[in-house]
Amino acid sequence: MLGRTYGNQNCSAARALEAVGERWSLLIIRDAMFGGVTRYTDFQRNLGIAPNILAARLDGFVEAGLMRTRQYSDQHREYLLTDKGWDLQPAIIALTEWGDRWAAPAGPPAVYRHRDCGGHVQLRTHCSTCGQTPPPAQVAAHPGPGRDPAS
Numbered sequence: 001m002l003g004r005t006y007g008n009q010n011c012s013a014a015r016a017l018e019a020v021g022e023r024w025s026l027l028i029i030r031d032a033m034f035g036g037v038t039r040y041t042d043f044q045r046n047l048g049i050a051p052n053i054l055a056a057r058l059d060g061f062v063e064a065g066l067m068r069t070r071q072y073s074d075q076h077r078e079y080l081l082t083d084k085g086w087d088l089q090p091a092i093i094a095l096t097e098w099g100d101r102w103a104a105p106a107g108p109p110a111v112y113r114h115r116d117c118g119g120h121v122q123l124r125t126h127c128s129t130c131g132q133t134p135p136p137a138q139v140a141a142h143p144g145p146g147r148d149p150a151s
Contacts, residue, residue, distance in 0.1 A: 010146070010147065010148040012146075016091075019060070019061075019064045019066060020066070020088065020091075022057065024047065024049050024053060024054070024057055025057055025061075026088070026091070026092055026095065027047055028043055028047065028049075028054070028057055028058070028061070029061075029066070029081070029085060029088055029092065030092050031043060031046055031047065032067070032079065032080075032081050032085070033081060033085075033086065033088070033089060033092065034092075034110075034112070038078035038079055038080055039072075039076070039078050039079075040054065040055075040058065040076075040077075040079070043058070043079075058079050061079070061085065062079070064084075065082055065084050065085075066081065066082060066084050066085035066088070067079045067080060067081055067082060067085055068080055068082055090123055093112055093121065093122070093123050094123050096108075096110070096112070097122060097123060125139070
């Protein structure tokens with residue numbers, strides 16, 4: 001079983017899991033992104049998440065730079081996605097597409113649409129050189145510039 005951190009992993013996916021890999025994380029981000037939820041009480045009501053867990057996740061998102069806070073009254077603040085948080089949109093759409101295919105027997109509970117034209121938004125993996133969509137078995141990982149030279 002993996003620990004709570006992935007410090008010994010020289011892997012961008014592992015680093016991303018440090019910020020958003022806990023059970024409720026992407027659901028909180030999803031609600032902020034697609035539901036316009038910004039207030040603690042609304043997150044709690046929508047998700048049914050325990051207050052201590054929600055507080056820890058929101059604080060962690062602020063610390064990681066995924067969200068920022070803004071006071072909207074003397075005692076309350078709202079949580080707003082930063083550009084870094086918004087950049088998780090493709091990951092959430094990808095997980096949703098996977099869930100629609102493999103975990104939603106009655107069909108998609110929600111679909112993502114382009115606000116301007118109403119078209120269905122979906123992700124497409126494509127080669128930057130030839131433009132083709134390679135099947136998963138044709139995609140290989142190669143060492144990148146951030147690779148640990150010791151490995």
